Amino acid sequence: MDRLDTMRLYARIVELGSFTAAANDLDLPRATVTHAIKKLEARLGAQLLQRTTRCQRITRDGQAYYAHCVRLLADLDEVEADFREAALKPQGRLRIDLPATLARQVVIPALPEFCARFPLVELDIGTSDRFVDLLREGVDCVLRVGELPDSGLVGRRVAMLAQATVASAGYLRRHGKPILLADLQQGHLAVNWASPTTRRLESSLEFVVNRRRREVHLPSRVTVSGVDAYLACCEAGLGIAQFPRYRVADSLARGTLREILPDLPPPTLSVHVLYAQQQMPARLRVFVDWLVELMERQA
Incomplete structure (x- = not known):
């Protein structure tokens, strides 16, 4: 029995006037109640209850301890009630x-x-x-x-998230629009991405071919670690890049970017x-x- 349970037990003994009544109220064996109160008094170094074969009487120390128990248990009940209310009404x-x-x-x-x-x-x-x-x-x-x-x-x-492989209209005019995956090896460039967290370089484009992931490594002249810079480099015609589709939806709609190899999409994110x-x-x-x-x- 932990300290809070012992405090609740002691308070019920005082309120009900007997060990037996508290044991019945809390559904505990009478011996458990007696043992718990003896341990409590030993830990406090004070006698809380004077017990005889016919009655029990609360001591002055017992009255002081009871008052503390009532206050602390009431505070605890209030805190728990606040949390239960917050669980019902998030705040x-x-x-x-x-x-x-x-x-x-x-x-x-x-x-x-x-x-x-x-x-x-x-x-x-x-x-x-x-x-x-x-x-x-x-x-x-x-x-x-x-x-x-x-x-x-x-x-x-x-x-x-679905992804798309894209390049700017100007880039495709200069380098040609790839139709097959093998076309990417004919003079095409990529914009490289470096993780802003790990600085790990992501230097390959990824495609799903017959349900299998394929990586294509292309040369690159720029490496960036910011999403906005990555998009800006692609729109500036510095190479091919891959984005979540929501990220380039507006650019595709405006025509500043064009999707390439739509039948071989990148893996989802x-x-x-x-x-x-x-x-x-x-x-x-x-x-x-x-x-x-x-x-x-x-x-």
């Missing part, structure tokens, strides 16, 4: 970090819906593609696209929400569930 501040483009084009436009559904949840939103140390920076969750790092965080997949807590507070749980719902609608 509080939630710090999240999102990829900038996904935030701007997908998540933020839908946020009025979340805010209307959960009016007591406040959102503190950061937008970046860098590694975020959730515990050190006090961030509740991050949304990340692509391969998950081995970070020890809890991850939940919320979507799979997974989107995960990552968080550090196995036991999520209600405000985090409802936000993660809403993200899953949102991304499923977008897909």
Whole structure:
């Protein structure tokens, strides 16, 4: 029996006036009650109850200890009640970090819906593609696209994103539009990508051919580690690149980028929400569930 259980037991003994009544009320053996109170008195170094064969009487120390028990147990009950209420009605501040483009084009436009559904949840939103140390920076969750790092965080997949292979109209005029995968080896260039977190170089284009992944390595004159710079280099005609389709939808619609090899798409990209807590507070749980719902609608 832990200290809180012992405090509750002692309070019931005082309130009901006997060990037997408290044991019956709490569905405990009479011997367990007697042993627990003896251990409590030994730990406190004070006699709380004077017991005889016919009655028991609370001592002065026992009265003081009872008053402390009542106050502490009431405070604990109030705290637990507040948390139970919060679980039923999510509330509080939630710090999240999102990829900038996904935030701007997908998540933020839908946020009025979340805010209307959960009016007591406040959102503190950061937008970046860098590694975020959730515990050190006090961030509740991050949304990340692509391969998950081995970070020890809890991850939940919320979507799979289709990708497209693209190049600028000017690039295709100079280098020709590849029709077959083998055409890429005829003088074509790629824009290389380096992870902003690990600085690992991604120097190959990937395609799905007959349900199998194929890598094609092309020479490159530029390497970037920012999503906006990666897109800008591709639009400037510096090489071929691969993006989640949502990221280049506007550029494809405007004609500044053209899709190439549409019958051989890149592999899909997974989107995960990552968080550090196995036991999520209600405000985090409802936000993660809403993200899953949102991304499923977008897909």
